[in-house]
Amino acid sequence: MPGGMSSIPPEDTIPEGDDLIAAEYVLGVLPAEERRAVARRIETDKPFAQLVARWQHHFDPLNEHFAEASAPHYLKSRIDHRLFGTEETQAGIPLWGSVIFWRGLAFAALALAVIGFGRDLIEFPTTEPAPQLIASMAADGSPVRTMAIFDDQTRKLKITVVAGDIPQDRSLELWLIAGNEAPVSLGLLKSPQVTAFDLPQPVAAKLRDGTTLAISVEPIGGSPSGAPTGAVVAAGTVRGI
DSSP, X not given: OOGGGOOOOOTTSOOOHHHHHHHHHHHTOSOHHHHHHHHHHXXXXXXXXXXXXXXXXHHGGGGGTOOOOOOOTTHHHHHHHHHHOOOOOOTTOOOTTOHHHHHHHHHHHHHHHHTTSOGGGOOOOTTSOOOOEEEEEBOTTOXXXXXXXXXXXXXXXXXXXXXXXXXXXXXXXEEEEOTTSOOEEEEEOOOSSEEEEEOOHHHHTTOOTTOEEEEEEESTTSOSSSSOOSOEXXXXXXXXX
């Protein structure tokens, strides 16, 4: 069975192949160029996009139990010692600027997340580019599943249809819901594969970790009232990676 169609591995194992790539992407531990390459692959490889959506659903509950914390200087060596039995690094060695160190720390973070410690254990370097924002959108009883990816570099929000179809006699409209504010329409899904939305700056500013994206079924051309009028067929919470 191809890697993109594999299921989430048991929690006591480390994922491999496409499972590992999808998990690393959702956890936000990939370097910026690899992260953008994975985002492009999601647009064209539906089985892989489905795998990313499953990992997003798998890791989302961890955000509810763990608060952000800065990593102390000795964390990497202690993680290595705990996971691999290696010697702890002497204090004062300048590891924070090492690419090899950060790559190793990313894999250690992934291992901890898989066994239940959560992806928010580590705060990554402030020199990293602005994170991508992603959301896996689904709803009980609905065949529609989508992945949303917002790239701060391109200022585009792309919606990839992972499963289900756009109805012929209705429109699917995308909404942004920030806190208790009224839903804001972002536009209609135009393609059964990928639809790109150019967000005005005031709207883009509201698209952040914790914001809700939802898709409703509307009359052809969109809601006549400026608010959702039909059933919500997919929804999800935006997370930064």
